[in-house]
Amino acid sequence: MATALVTGASAGLGEEFAWQLATAGHDVVLVARSRDRLSEIADVIASATGQRAEILAADLTDPEGLELVAARVADPDDPISLLVNNAGFGLGKGFLDSTWEDEKRMLDVLVTAPMRLSHAALPGMIARGHGAILNVASIAAHLGDSTYASHKRWVVEFTQALAGQLADTPVTATVVLPGLVETSFHDSEELVHMRSDFPGMLWLEPEQVVTSALAAVRRGQTVVTPSVLYGVAGAGLRLLPARFTRRRRTGEA
Template sequence: MAIALVTGASSGLGEEFAWQLATAGHEVVLVGRSRDRLSEVAHNLTGATGMAAELLPADLTTEVGRQAVASRLGDDARPVSLLVNNAGFGLGEGFAATTWEQERALLDIHVTAPAQLTHAALPGMIARGHGAILTVSSIASRLGNSTYAAHKRWQVEFTQALAGQLAGTGVTATAVLPGLVRTHFHDSDALSHMRAEFPDQAWLDPEEVVTAALAAVRRGQTVVTPSARYAVAGALAGLLPTRMTRGRRSQQRD
């Protein structure tokens, strides 16, 4: 039985990943900060799909939390065949307006955690000759207007480098670049204004993002943008001079 581990699984895209993977016959390991919320997701998921859901409460902005998940990924008795690096958040403020504690947490969850967890998962996957790393980046990676965007760009670059290094091992690496998604990501005071600033057509449903991401993993595709309009927008952003994508506003997209 294939096992998938999903970070940030208590809501939003992470919860949708868990549902689609369980529906497809995967056992899932649910990682998130709230045990109560993970228990609720696991109860509903197992009741509907019959698939086992393992709870792993952990705060990935801390070394203790990351190490707990890394240890689970290194457990050869119950090997994980798919790691979904999904956990993340946005600050909605410029670098000079935030505290270092906030920026450090942002860096840890977007950069340190995916790197550390991927590093823990790969030896077993390579030894078994199969596995996949899926990292939820963002169309914001095509911009240069925030530390969030810089972290998301790193995720894409990391995935591309990893994909090259893993060629021939049976293990793949994929980054998905969603645009605006209808999740609780934008419920915070810092980001809620974005709901009114963008038209309904700009928002994607979690189902379509996750479906596209998992299809890309099955194909072994390295980078996927799960929307034609965002794919075009991302391509155009890549053609613009850097100074034109360095807007003052910080537009977090996941």
């Protein structure tokens, strides 16, 4: 039975990934900081789908927490076939206005954790002859106006580099670039203004993003944008001179 591990599984896209994967017949390992919330989700998923739903409460900004998850990802006796690096958050403020502690936390979650967990997962996947890495980036990767955007651009570049190195193996790497999504990501005081700043047509449902991402994994596709509108926008942003995409904005997607 294939098992998928999802970080940031206590809400939003992570919770939707867990549901869709379990519904499709995967056992799931749910990773987030809140043990109580994970337990609630795991119980409902297991009852509704009949699949095993394991929980792993860990803070990815804590080296010990990250290594705990890495050990689970690399466990040869209970292997992970799909690693979904989904955990993330935004600060909603510029680099000059944020604290070093907050910037370091975001770097740890958006960059260090996906790299560490991918490094832990890949040797076993290659040895077993199957497996996939799915990284969640953002359409913001096409911008250069914040550290959040810079980290998400790194996620895209990292995934493409992995895909190239995995080309001669049965293992794949995929990155999804959603735009604005109807989740709790934008509920924080710093980001909630974005709900009124951007029209409804720009907001995607979690189901759409996750369905597109998992379909891309099945196809072995490296980069997927789960919306025609955002696909066109991303193509346009890539063509713009850097001086336009690096202008500071008031929010992050």
